[in-house]
Amino acid sequence: xxxxxxxxxxxxxxxxxxxxxxxxxxxxxxxxxxxxxxxxxxxxxxxxxxxxxxxxxxxxxxxxxxxxxxxxxxxxxxxxxxxxxxxxxxxxxxxxxxxxxxxxxxxxxxxxxxxxxxxxxxxxxxxxxxxxxxxxxxxxxxxxxxxxxxxxxxxxxxxxxxxxxxxxxxxxxxxxxxxxxxxxxxxxxxxxxxxxxxxxxxxxxxxxxxxxxxxxxxxxxxxxxxxxxxxxxxxxxxxxxxxxxxxxxxxxxxxxxxxxxxxxxxxxxxxxxxxxxxxxxxxxxxxxxxxxxxxxxxxxxxxxxxxxxxxxxxxxxxxxxxxxxxxxxxxxxxxxxxxxxxxxxxxxxxxxxxxxxxxxxxxxxxxxxxxxxxxxxxxxxxxxxxxxxxxxxxxxxxxxxxxxxxxxxxxxxxxxxxxxxxxxxxxxxxxxxxxxxxxxxxxxxxxxxxxxxxxxxxxxxxxxxxxxxxxxxxxxxxxxxxxxxxxxxxxxxxxxxxxxxxxxxxxxxxx
Numbered sequence: 001x002x003x004x005x006x007x008x009x010x011x012x013x014x015x016x017x018x019x020x021x022x023x024x025x026x027x028x029x030x031x032x033x034x035x036x037x038x039x040x041x042x043x044x045x046x047x048x049x050x051x052x053x054x055x056x057x058x059x060x061x062x063x064x065x066x067x068x069x070x071x072x073x074x075x076x077x078x079x080x081x082x083x084x085x086x087x088x089x090x091x092x093x094x095x096x097x098x099x100x101x102x103x104x105x106x107x108x109x110x111x112x113x114x115x116x117x118x119x120x121x122x123x124x125x126x127x128x129x130x131x132x133x134x135x136x137x138x139x140x141x142x143x144x145x146x147x148x149x150x151x152x153x154x155x156x157x158x159x160x161x162x163x164x165x166x167x168x169x170x171x172x173x174x175x176x177x178x179x180x181x182x183x184x185x186x187x188x189x190x191x192x193x194x195x196x197x198x199x200x201x202x203x204x205x206x207x208x209x210x211x212x213x214x215x216x217x218x219x220x221x222x223x224x225x226x227x228x229x230x231x232x233x234x235x236x237x238x239x240x241x242x243x244x245x246x247x248x249x250x251x252x253x254x255x256x257x258x259x260x261x262x263x264x265x266x267x268x269x270x271x272x273x274x275x276x277x278x279x280x281x282x283x284x285x286x287x288x289x290x291x292x293x294x295x296x297x298x299x300x301x302x303x304x305x306x307x308x309x310x311x312x313x314x315x316x317x318x319x320x321x322x323x324x325x326x327x328x329x330x331x332x333x334x335x336x337x338x339x340x341x342x343x344x345x346x347x348x349x350x351x352x353x354x355x356x357x358x359x360x361x362x363x364x365x366x367x368x369x370x371x372x373x374x375x376x377x378x379x380x381x382x383x384x385x386x387x388x389x390x391x392x393x394x395x396x397x398x399x400x401x402x403x404x405x406x407x408x409x410x411x412x413x414x415x416x417x418x419x420x421x422x423x424x425x426x427x428x429x430x431x432x433x434x435x436x437x438x439x440x441x442x443x444x445x446x447x448x449x450x451x452x453x454x455x456x457x458x459x460x461x462x463x464x465x466x467x468x469x470x471x472x473x474x475x476x477x478x479x480x481x482x483x484x485x486x487x488x489x490x491x492x493x494x495x496x497x498x499x500x501x502x503x504x505x506x507x508x509x510x511x
Contacts, residue, residue, distance in 0.1 A: 017337050017346065019086065019330070020164060020353035023244045026251050026258070028168035032241060033259035035171040036234035036327065038320035040178040040293065040312045041124060043270055046231045048289030050271070053224035055280045056203060060212045061221060062267045065228030066260065068435070069235075071428025072396050073260050075403035076236055077253030078421055082406070084248040087334025088239040089399050094338075094490040096402040100474060102490065103340055105398040108470035111331065113391040114324050119370040120385040121321040122149035128294075128314025132307070146374040150367045152318060153325075157363035160325035163352040164244050167326050174319035181312035182270050185293065188301040189273035205276040210268075223442075226435050228267070230389045234320060235259045236396075240327035244353075329358030339484040383451065387463030389439050394467070397432035400425045440464070 050058050076088075085091045089110060094102025126148040130139035138144045160167055193205075208214040212221060238255050245251040274283060278296055282288065288295040293313055298306025329345075333355040336345035347357040373384060407421040443460035446452035453461055478485045 017086065017243065017333055017355075018348035018353060019243045019333075019355075021244060021248070022246050023164050023353075024168050024241065025246045026255050028172065029238050029241060029245055029251055029255040030259050030262070031168060031171045031175050032323055032326065033235045033238035033255055034175045034178075034262060035319040036237035036323035037232065037259075037263060038121065038178075038234065038316040039263060039266055040181055040309075040316035041121075041128075041314075041320070042231040042316075043182070043267065044291050044293040044313045044316075046227055047271060047274060047292045048283050050224045050227050051275065051280050051283045052289065053220045053227065055220075056206070056209050056275055057212070057214055057221065058224065058271045058275055059209045059268045060214065061224035062228045062264065062271055063210060064212050064221070064225045065232065066264045068229065068396075068428045068431035069232045069260055070257075071424045072400050072432065073235070073256045074420060075400040075425040075428065076239060076256050078407065078425075079399070079403050080239060080242055080252050080256075081249045084242045084252070085334055086240050086243045086330040087338070088236065088242070088331065089395055090331060090335055090340070091338070091490060092402050092406075093395075093398055094340075095492060096406050097398070098492060099340075099485045099487055099490065100478070101398070103335075103477075103485070104470050104474045105395050107331070107335060107340065108474060109391045109395045109467070111328065112466050112470065113388045113395075114328055115366060115369050116373075116384045116388055118153065118321060118324050118366040119149075119373050121317045121324070122152045122366070122370055123374075125149070125152055125314050125317035125321060128310065128317065132311050132314055142374055146370060149370055152321060153363055153366045153370065156318075156322040156325035157359050159322055160329065161349065161352070161354050161356050161359045163354055164241060164326070167322065170322060171319060174315050174322075177308075178312045178316050178319070179266065181293075181297075181309045182266050184301055184305055185297050185309055186269050186273040188305070189277035189296075192300055193276050203276055203279045205272055209272060209275070222438060226389070226439060229435055230392055231267075232260065232263055233388075233392050234323070235263070237323050237327040240330040325359065325362060329355045329362050332358040332361070338489040339481055340489075341481075383459050384462055386459045387443070387466065390436060390443075390463040391466065393432045393436035393439065397429045397436065400429035400432065404429065 047058070050061055054061050079092045080088070083091055083095065087106075090102055090106035093106035097105075123145055126145050127139045130136070130145075130148070138148075159170055235256060238259065239252055242248050242252040245255075274292060274296060277300055278288070283292055283296075291313075294310050297309030300306075301309065332341055332345045333348075335341040336343055336358075345355070345358045345361065348354065349356045403425045404422055407417070411418040411422040440460065440463070442448060443457045443463060445457050446455050448457035448459055451458040483489050
């Protein structure tokens with residue numbers, strides 16, 4: 001009788017990087033994950049377009065969009081349990097698929113996505129906050145917006161450099177305001193429906209709204225699901241603080257799953273409340289479709305709480321920006337530790353335990369990206385953010401596939417292992433690849449976002465161009481980072497210890 005294959009040998013502990021271990025528990029970790037998604041802003045600017053695609057089946061689209069996210073989250077949870085490292089996807093993909101894939105899919109792709117997102121978030125936060133304080137003239141001036149946006153990036157860097165504890169307390173306050181705003185809007189909308197005080201065109205909520213088969217429009221449902229899929233993006237940022245949690249192997253994995261479930265709940269409830277209160281016609285009105293919460297919020301809750309909702313949307317973008325200031329430098333810290341970036345990015349503040357050099361570089365590069373994208377065109381940041389979907393799908397799919405390959409030996413040990421570590425992450429990877437292909441084909445159309453070049457949508461050029469450029473950059477730097485790219489610092493079969501890394505990198509420096 002044949003015996004099941006043994007599980008993979010446990011890797012060596014990740015090398016210490018100077019981060020303050022045991023600083024935060026599951027609550028602050030979940031707060032960071034939620035803040036990175038910017039739920040209030042994501043719903044405000046995306047909900048209307050989901051309704052355009054699927055109508056009253058919008059809650060069903062959120063449910064379907066959650067499925068591949070949950071399956072991918074399981075892969076993150078299990079890989080983190082096995083290899084807890086603030087580099088996250090960079091380390092995991094490097095170990096399973098090799099250094100080239102690790103640097104490109106685990107380094108370049110998510111980092112380019114977050115740089116584009118940082119510029120967009122800073123711009124959005126600035127615009128909303130200026131409108132909130134009654135400075136609409138400033139909010140419509142691209143130069144003023146760009147200057148203040150750069151200031152918000154600098155502020156985010158300062159908060160991140162002060163320590164992980166301060167960052168998490170700030171996120172507690174910001175995410176708390178967002179959840180209060182979404183919950184308040186939903187309750188007010190449901191109360192208005194019950195009292196017959198809904199907006200004109202209101203629709204009575206129905207169980208059919210949760211059924212993916214009710215709309216009958218498969219193409220529209222797929223488009224809606226892909227929109228929903230990408231407004232969940234950002235929860236994986238919490239993996240970057242795994243070395244600072246109270247239990248680095250268990251806490252981040254639990255936080256990943258809990259974060260996605262909380263997002264599902266608020267998205268489905270808020271979508272149901274909005275569609276019921278205003279009806280599909282009300283939400284898809286040209287004055288409402290691109291900023292649903294800011295328009296419907298004051299109508300449903302009154303002017304005072306409506307302004308709280310508008311403030312929450314603006315601070316939602318700022319909270320996400322501050323989370324990027326925490327997560328991205330820690331990814332660079334890990335890459336520098338393993339020799340995949342220059343060693344200067346590993347410099348730490350001796351008392352606060354923060355990667356101050358990486359944080360400073362993140363701020364400078366984010367400011368540069370914001371200035372360049374604004375100089376190209378006032379609308380270019382919006383086009384760039386539309387292309388981010390390709391990058392998200394690419395590195396989520398790669399991570400889910402890495403989990404399947406890594407845990408393949410364990411799948412023969414039990415039906416549960418086969419399901420949780422094989423079938424579900426595998427389906428998540430296939431769904432992400434499907435979303436990538438569907439989005440790429442959609443972006444090819446010259447009508448996509450209304451701009452094209454050589455008969456191909458401009459958004460496709462930005463997304464595909466970023467990926468091709470990443471391949472060229474990865475190939476170009478390969479000879480300069482030989483210890484990493486030769487598999488010495490992150491071998492396919494193991495993760496090296498701190499002393500081994502120092503020996504490898506010092507030998508390379510001497511050579």
